[in-house]
Amino acid sequence: MSRLSPLFVLFIITLFSCVxxxxxxxxxxxxxVIGDKSHYILPSSTEYDKIPQSPxxxxxxEKIALGNLLxxxxxxxxxxxxxxxxGTYTCSTCHVVESGFRPGRMQGIADGANGYGEIxxxxxxxxxxxxxxxxxxxxxxxxxxxxxxxxxxxxxGSFGHTGANAxxxxxxxxxxxxxxxxxxxxxxxxxxxxxGLEVHRMMYNKETIxxxxxxxxFDEAFPDMSEEERYSxxxxxxxxxxxxxxxxxxxxxxxxxxxxxxxxxxxxxxxxAILFFGKVGCASCHNGPNLGSMQFxxxxxxxxxxxxxxxxxxxxxxNLGRGGFTLKPEDLYKFRVPQLYNLGDSGPYFHGGSxxxxxxxxxxxxxxxxENKRVPESQLSPFFRxxxxxxxxxxxxxxxxxxxxxxxxxxxxxxxxxxxxxxxxNNDLESQIDLDCR
Ligand code: HEC
Ligand code: HEC
Numbered sequence: 001m002s003r004l005s006p007l008f009v010l011f012i013i014t015l016f017s018c019v020x021x022x023x024x025x026x027x028x029x030x031x032x033v034i035g036d037k038s039h040y041i042l043p044s045s046t047e048y049d050k051i052p053q054s055p056x057x058x059x060x061x062e063k064i065a066l067g068n069l070l071x072x073x074x075x076x077x078x079x080x081x082x083x084x085x086x087g088t089y090t091c092s093t094c095h096v097v098e099s100g101f102r103p104g105r106m107q108g109i110a111d112g113a114n115g116y117g118e119i120x121x122x123x124x125x126x127x128x129x130x131x132x133x134x135x136x137x138x139x140x141x142x143x144x145x146x147x148x149x150x151x152x153x154x155x156x157g158s159f160g161h162t163g164a165n166a167x168x169x170x171x172x173x174x175x176x177x178x179x180x181x182x183x184x185x186x187x188x189x190x191x192x193x194x195x196g197l198e199v200h201r202m203m204y205n206k207e208t209i210x211x212x213x214x215x216x217x218f219d220e221a222f223p224d225m226s227e228e229e230r231y232s233x234x235x236x237x238x239x240x241x242x243x244x245x246x247x248x249x250x251x252x253x254x255x256x257x258x259x260x261x262x263x264x265x266x267x268x269x270x271x272x273a274i275l276f277f278g279k280v281g282c283a284s285c286h287n288g289p290n291l292g293s294m295q296f297x298x299x300x301x302x303x304x305x306x307x308x309x310x311x312x313x314x315x316x317x318x319n320l321g322r323g324g325f326t327l328k329p330e331d332l333y334k335f336r337v338p339q340l341y342n343l344g345d346s347g348p349y350f351h352g353g354s355x356x357x358x359x360x361x362x363x364x365x366x367x368x369x370x371e372n373k374r375v376p377e378s379q380l381s382p383f384f385r386x387x388x389x390x391x392x393x394x395x396x397x398x399x400x401x402x403x404x405x406x407x408x409x410x411x412x413x414x415x416x417x418x419x420x421x422x423x424x425x426n427n428d429l430e431s432q433i434d435l436d437c438r
Contacts, residue, residue: 023262026270030257033278037258040289042146045246045413052148053245054187057238062221066214067243068415070236071095074427075212075420077111079201081133084126085111085428091200091240092425094141096120097414100345101143101247106353107309111135111201116426116434119346123426131310135200138304138312138319140353145410146290146339148245153188155318155351157296157336158325159195160188164294168326175317175325189244193237206231213419249341249407257404265404272400275393282365282397284383290339291405296322297381298333300370302354309353318351319374333375342410344402359398366394 023031034040043050048059057063070076071091080086094108095101096119102108104120112134115122125134139155147153151163158165158175161182173180178195186194197204209215209231221239222230229235249255254273256264265273276282287293303319305312317324323332335351349355354371355364364371368386389397418424423437432438 024267026267026274027262030270030274030277033274040254040291041258042248042250042255042289044250045248051245051248052151054190054241056186057190057241059242059245060221062217063239063242064246066217066221067239067241068413069214069217069418070240071243072415072424073212073418073420074422074424075418076202076204076208076236077427078208079203080111081201082128084128085201087422088426088428088431089113089135089200090425091196093120093123095144096346096425097410098345100342100410101145102141102346104346106140106307106348107136107304108141109134109136109310114428114430116431118434120425121346122434123431125310126428134311136309136311138309138316139351140304140348142338143342144244145247145249145341146292147189147247149288149290149339150292150336151188151294152336153192155335155338156320156322156325157294159192161185161191164296171326175327179325187241189241190237193240193244194233197233197236202233202236204231204233204236217419247413249405249410251409252341252405252407254400254404255407266399268396269400269404271393272396272398273404275389275397276400280387280389280393280397281383285337285381286340288337288339291341292339293337295337296331296334297337297383298335298375298379299350299365299384300333300372300375300380301350301352301364302372303352305352307348307353321351333372333379340401341405342407344406358401359394362389362394362398362401 051059053059074087074090077085077087077089080088089110093110094103096104098119103123104117105123109123109125112126112129113123114126115124125131142155152160152165158179159182165182172182181191181195184191209218218230218235222235225235253264253269285293285295285297298321303316305314305316321331321333321335323329323334343349344358347356349358349361355361366387366389368384370380423432423435426435
């Protein structure tokens with residue numbers, strides 16, 4: 001009776017030595033509230049067969065490699081408003097890698113601004129430009145991370161001919177001239193980025209592509225395209241879109257946990273995740289593989305003009321969300337549910353940049369009181385209501401957003417050099433100093 005069987009002792013030792021690998025109660029609980037884990041597992045950037053893509057622009061290594069260079073290449077900043085802006089900006093001026101592919105400041109400004117800082121936070125308007133002349137938009141830039149999982153892009157979902165837009169043909173080209181591109185049925189990104197290259201003042205044609213020494217790379221990426229199509233904004237958009245589809249945050253603690261590594265998240269993070277997928281109900285809207293979704297909802301937040309945005313005002317159609325595109329009263333003030341990875345890399349948050357930290361966002365959802373009084377109560381989502389979390393729960397949920405959803409290795413998506421050899425992501429004099437290019 002008094003002697004322990006050696007076998008029992010061995011059992012206890014094994015139990016303790018495995019304690020780190022074995023799931024604990026929190027793992028079981030998280031498993032239960034998540035349901036089908038495979039739904040949330042993101043592919044890696046080379047698993048082409050698992051990445052959603054456009055049938056007219058299948059992913060290839062060559063297209064992704066070219067798009068990666070173009071996204072960071074200031075040589076194509078060739079339609080700047082003034083000479084001083086030529087060759088100084090890129091897509092990544094507003095989608096900064098170190099800021100989770102968002103600008104390191106509230107609003108993105110490309111042509112018409114100078115400076116970079118550490119993560120894009122010191123970019124500021126150039127004194128040569130007037131506010132209406134710069135390239136800036138009336139909404140906080142969306143991260144392009146995990147955008148392969150977005151069927152209709154932009155805060156208002158206006159691009160793409162499928163999904164939510166299948167029944168919106170009558171407004172293509174009406175509320176926004178660029179959405180006429182949906183008629184080409186190229187895919188949301190492929191269409192949007194043709195417009196994007198024009199909006200962001202970048203010309204791609206045979207002359208500019210040859211001059212900037214990219215001709216061979218376009219030939220390799222698009223061997224089946226006619227010459228006329230191959231050296232164009234369309235081909236550049238196809239390459240950039242392929243690159244964007246490869247931007248996946250598959251190296252986060254939460255992704256590791258989904259794949260079976262129970263150690264990747266702390267108990268606090270797990271408690272936060274249980275709240276997110278469980279009783280707090282974040283996943284009633286944030287439920288796609290990217291933790292965003294193609295739902296449009298109003299949570300009653302302020303607009304960018306109220307938070308220091310330039311080139312925007314109370315009448316900006318962007319303030320109307322989905323309704324600004326469909327022109328339907330029932331869609332007014334509803335915005336696409338955005339993805340949630342690497343948001344901790346740079347605030348502020350929401351389309352109007354009204355909240356500075358992720359904890360502020362969690363507190364806003366917890367209070368459930370709309371801050372924007374122009375949004376009628378009838379438009380607010382029924383899921384937006386007081387959540388009654390206590391202080392500990394608020395902290396746990398915030399830590400889940402900040403840590404578990406952060407991929408620490410986004411540098412893998414940045415080229416080590418680009419063809420022109422120019423300073424990137426920005427190439428104005430001030431940025432060159434900030435970026436140690438001179
Ligand atoms: C001046 C800043 C700026 C520049 C430069 C810029 N973007 Fe953006 N980007 C934005 C803003 C702002 C939004 C959100 C606009 C909206 O939805 O109303 C956005 C949204 C996007 C989206 C949609 C993401 C989603 O989840 O729907 C994609 C894709 C994108 N940009 C790609 C690009 C590409 C490619 C380039 C270069 C050709 C580029 N951007 C250059 C500011 C910028
Ligand atoms: C009613 C659907 C809905 C619910 C429920 C919901 N969200 Fe959201 N969430 C949205 C929408 C829509 C936006 C964008 C709103 C805007 O900017 O106008 C958003 C934005 C966010 C943002 C900012 C993203 C960015 O790019 O700035 C974070 C972070 C976020 N939600 C986290 C949460 C968390 C945490 C919960 C649970 C407490 C939650 N959400 C519950 C719909 C929802």
